[in-house]
Amino acid sequence: MNLVHTKRLKEEREKKGYSYADMSKLLGYKSPSTYMYIEKGKTIPKLDVIIAISKLFNKPTDYFFKI
Structure with a gap:
């Protein structure tokens, strides 16, 4: 069961013009692949x-995540 709305997450990231590397830096990750796995629904x-x-995208948590 995928708990991440992957399409929404990708769309919002692209609207802001952020790369995987940008998102990783903003979230405190060392590797862009860490964020990429979230966006692809491989990890929660x-x-x-x-x-x-x-908060970064000014959306409620349940817009991106089924929690």
Whole structure:
């Protein structure tokens, strides 16, 4: 079961003009692939990261994540 609305996450990132590397830096990750796995629905981030992503895009958490 995919708990990430991957299409929405990708669309919002692209609207802002952010790359995977940009998102990784903004979220405190060392590797762009860490964020990429979230966006592709391969991994579920911790709650603090879910909140940070939602704040970054000014959307509620359930817009991106089925929590």
